[in-house]
Amino acid sequence: MSGERSAQHIEVFGTVQGVGFRPHVHRLATGLELDGWVRNANGHVELTVAGPPSALRDFVDRIRSDAPPLAAVRRIRVTGLSGRPPAPGTGFTVRGSSAHAPDAPCEIPPDAATCEACLRELFDPADRRYRYPFINCTDCGPRATVIDDLPYDRVRTAMRGFPLCPPCAAQYADPADRRFHAEPLACPVCGPVLAWNGLAGEDALRAAVAAVAAGGIIAMKGIGGYQLVCDAGNAAAVAELRRRKRRPAKPFAVMVRDLAAVERLARTTRSERGVLTSASRPVVLLTARAGQLCTDVHPGTDRIGLFLPTTGLHHLLLHDLERPLVVTSGNRAEEPTAIDDAEARRSLASVADGFLTHDRPIRARYDDSVATVAGRTVLTLRRARGLAPAPLPLPVPAALPLVAAGAQLKHTFTLAEGRHAHLGPHCGDLADAATLDAFETSYTDLRRLTGITPSAVAHDLHPGYLSTQWARSWPVEHRIAVQHHHAHVAACAAEHGVQGPFIGVAYDGLGLGDDGTLWGGEILVADLAGYRRVGRFATAPLPGAEAAVRHPSRMALGYLYGAETLGTPRPAPWLTKPFTERLDSREVRLVRAMTERGINCPRASSAGRLFDAAAGLLGLGDEVSYEGQAAVALEAAAGDIHTDALPWRLVRAEGLWVYDPVATLTALLEDLASGVPVPRIAAAFHATVAEATAALVERTVAAGAPRTVCLSGGCFQNRRLLTAVRTLLRAQDLRVLVGSAVPVNDGGISYGQAAVAAARLAKAKG
Structure with missing residues (x-):
């Protein structure tokens, strides 16, 4: 009958705090003319609601289906109401938070990039937040980097030291406003303020802009840590940043104003544009257009890391400078990113020409996310x-x-x-x-x-x-x-x-095996609880251990002089002579002696080290300054060339199928001696590893292993290798999986x- 009413107590679990969820519930309930209240509990949202049964059913369905873009509803628990139900016509309210103990782990919302509505206000001269760097609303802004504790309320964030001014307080309390209970809410009157060497606000920003425009390097307090910023088109500034930061070769990330600017610097696909514009705004590795930026931004690779502005401050910098900017973590090599103001001034004093700071504390260190698309x-x-x-x-x-x-x-x-x-x-x-x-x-x-x-x-x-x-x-x-x-x-x-058994292909640099030796090119039959090793790459010594990781030429010598003996003859001296003659003769003699006598030469079955050796033999880097640099150079050299694989060989050893790369490296040297261009050999090497991998998996399946294959390990950051392996395995009608949300490295x-x-x-x- 028309007057029938029900009442329910509802708990919503997931990422439901700090994402505009209470305003969402308030709008739904008000629109359906329901009575009750909603509040944050310790890690979830709880509410009491009363009204017609049909409206309540619609309400519960739409809690999930119409959730705000940053929310993730994982579970809704609906129970009957034990106490007195809300009286008809009393309306729906947002109550203060409850801090009772949670019955499930709390979810912390990640930070979100500036939304389109805030961006329009940022550049609207008629808006009271015009050019305010800390603009945000319930759909964007800091979350994980400002939270002190849960339930998520302003008093338990880094914003508690910024009392709201009357206009902001009115927005915070207005259910119809998109800043209703937006905890990091701020404006120029009541919020954080920029600072630069005694200057504040717009004056500080202008000084920082002038410093970058003049070729300087600034340390800027970002959302999750300090960042170092310079003009990406100024070769001298980029080179100086490399020198001061002690980062000689690893590519820098570049921030640009919008997708049009991205397209001027790189070629993109639809999928890549989707990642670039997502709320997380990660750095995305893209294929660079030649000649657009100085080569020192991304040396040794045609892949450039581009990303879009994440905060109002980034938008303002890019708007005022009208050029791409190197934006990299505020640290020197091997140090954590600075988040404390005093710490930043100590650690970055020798790197930055000036500091653009502000008075909102950073509660947690978060570097920029990085993604690629294969x-x-x-x-x-x-x-x-x-x-x-x-x-x-x-x-x-x-x-x-x-x-x-x-x-x-x-x-x-x-x-x-x-x-x-x-x-x-x-x-x-x-x-x-x-x-x-x-x-x-x-x-x-x-x-x-x-x-x-x-x-x-x-x-x-x-x-x-x-x-x-x-x-x-x-x-x-x-x-x-x-x-x-x-x-x-x-x-x-x-x-x-996947819970049941699967084939695991794990290719990386080095990891300790259960037999006490170093692994890195592994075929496993596994489930989540255990595994058995069924295949591997042949081993080779690492002359000088860590020194071999830093020197691909040493790794190449390790393969030439000490690769595991599996029946393939090692390359003839006339083939190796051009390589060894371009190295220091004393080092070659030392490494050969170390290898032959087994002195400080741990052996490894590593795919990553094999890539290093191939890069060393091809002259693509005798020394590296960051992990994976040689493999990056090898992939870059291969470009988009399609060619046949080099010879390869599988052997049976100690109950395992083993890929013996000596035949491959011998053919690589023969091609090099015959004048085959290095890019074509690099492409052939990738094809070889992919074919050998497919053969290892094929033999594993033939022995009764499952038909699901999981690819992981840092080598699968190499898009060319990943694409080739995946194509060959799918041709065997196998289910092929690779990590997406979870890094393969x-x-x-x-x-x-x-x-x-x-x-x-x-x-x-x-």
Whole structure:
């Protein structure tokens, strides 16, 4: 009958705080003429609502279907109302937050780039936020980088020191306004203010713009840390930034004003444009147009990292300077990005010509996310600002709350409980005490915010990793050791919800195997709880251990003088002579002696080191300054050339199928001696590794392995290799998976460790 009413208590779980969810619920309820209230609880949203049953059903459906763009509704719990229902006609209100203990881990909303509505206001002279760098609303702005605690309210953020002025307070309280309960809400009257050497506001911005225009380098306080900025078209400025930052060769990211500016600098696909304009605004690796920027921006590769402005301040800088800008992390090599003002001035004093700062504290360190696109697959290479720490699913729930400590390079950690894993922000390489401190601080903060108190720790096997040493402070009965390459392929499987057995192809630089040797070119048959090794690359010595990683020419000598003996004769001296003669003769003699005597020459079955060796033989880099540089040069040399593979050979050794690359490297040297152009040989080398991989997988399937293949490891950042391997495996009618939201490089290791630990805990429970 027309007067029938029902009342319900509803709890909504997911990313529902800091994303305009309470205003969304208020608008829905008001539009349906329902009575009740909504509030933030500790990590979720709860509400009481009363009205006609049909309207209530519509309301619950639309809570999920019409959710704000930044929200992620994972679960809605509807129960009958035990207390007195709201009286008819009392309306719907937003109540103050409740801080009762959560019954599930809390989700922290990532930061979001400036939305179109705020951008229009930013450049509207009639708007009171005209040219205000900290403009935001419920659909955009800082989140993870300003939160102190949950429930997410202004008093528990870095904005608590900025009382709202009357006009802002009115917007904050108006359900019809898009800034209704936008916690970082601010304006020029009541919000943060820019500063530059005693200047404030617009004067500070003008001074910073003038410094960049004159060829200077500025340190700018960004949303998740300081950034170093210079004119990307000024070769002298870029070269000076490289010298001061101690970053001789690794490409810089370049920020441009809009998609039209992107198209002037690079060729893009529809998928790439979609990633560029997403709310996370990652750096996207694109194919550069020649001659548009100085070559020192992205030396050694035709791939350029471009991204669009993420904050009002970035938009203003690009508008006023009208040129592409190098925007890179505010640190020197091997150091964490600075977030504290005093720390930034200490660490960047020798790098920056001036500091553009402001008075809003940064609560958490978040570098820029990085992505690339292979076909239509988006590969997240660095999961940070705009993406982390949004949760990822765990196919097997974690029976105990746990932390996964990650690896050493491209370090991340993961907190997991139940079906959710919170992959923390990219921390960098755990090279020293400073980066370890940054990891520990980030871990402490995210543990507090999510409410996850780990009772177990998953870690890598390598005893030298700082992350492993950190995990060893836990009691031994609470530690779960996870082999590096199992973690790689488990990360891919878990992201795609694969629980059952699969084939894992793990190609990377180095990881410690369960036999105590170094692995890196592995074929595994695995599930989330365990694995067995069924194939690998042949081993070669690393002359001088770490020195071989820094010197691809040494790695090449390791293969020439010490590759695993599998029946293929090593290259004749006349083939190797042109290569060895261009090197220092004393080093060649030393490396040969080390290799033949096995002195400081650990052996590795590494795909990454094989790529280094090929690059060294082809003269594409005898020394590297960042991890993966030689492989980047090899991929760049190959370009888009299509050619046949070089010879390759599989052998059976100790129960495993082994790819013997000696035949490949011999043919590479023969082609080089015959005058075949280096780009064609580089393209043929990629085709060879892809064919050998497909053959290893084919033999594994023939032996009864599953037909699902998970590709992981840093080598699959190489789009040419990934595309070729995927094409050949699909031709075998196999299901081929690769990580998208989770990095294929070591940034995804911690998520894989968490997935493995959860599966093992479940298996132990029976």
